[in-house]
Amino acid sequence: MGGRLECPCGRAFERGEDYEVSREGGEYLIECGNPECPLRVLGELDAGSVERGSADASRVFKRAFVTWNSARLGLEKTLEILSEHLSEILSSLRSGRQ
Numbered sequence: 001m002g003g004r005l006e007c008p009c010g011r012a013f014e015r016g017e018d019y020e021v022s023r024e025g026g027e028y029l030i031e032c033g034n035p036e037c038p039l040r041v042l043g044e045l046d047a048g049s050v051e052r053g054s055a056d057a058s059r060v061f062k063r064a065f066v067t068w069n070s071a072r073l074g075l076e077k078t079l080e081i082l083s084e085h086l087s088e089i090l091s092s093l094r095s096g097r098q
Helices: 047-052 063-073 075-095
Strands: 020-024 027-031 041-046
Touching (some): 020 075, 041 047
Antiparallel strands (some): 020 027, 027 041
């Protein structure tokens, strides 16, 4: 299906690999990657979710990021795209690509 989300700073995300992911302690931070971004961190993912290979997108991504995209696309479409992106991020982390 696919879809395009945007950060309030203007950066676009069309797939999971477009986000920057870093690890801090037992969490993975899903980041915008734009040094001028007012949000910087768009979501947080615990290591257990990565091991299980599943997580709830509505709980992983920050409310400001979800709300910004929901205003443009509607909540249902936003959560659908976020779920796809999160699935790709989880697959990438599990395979060691990020």
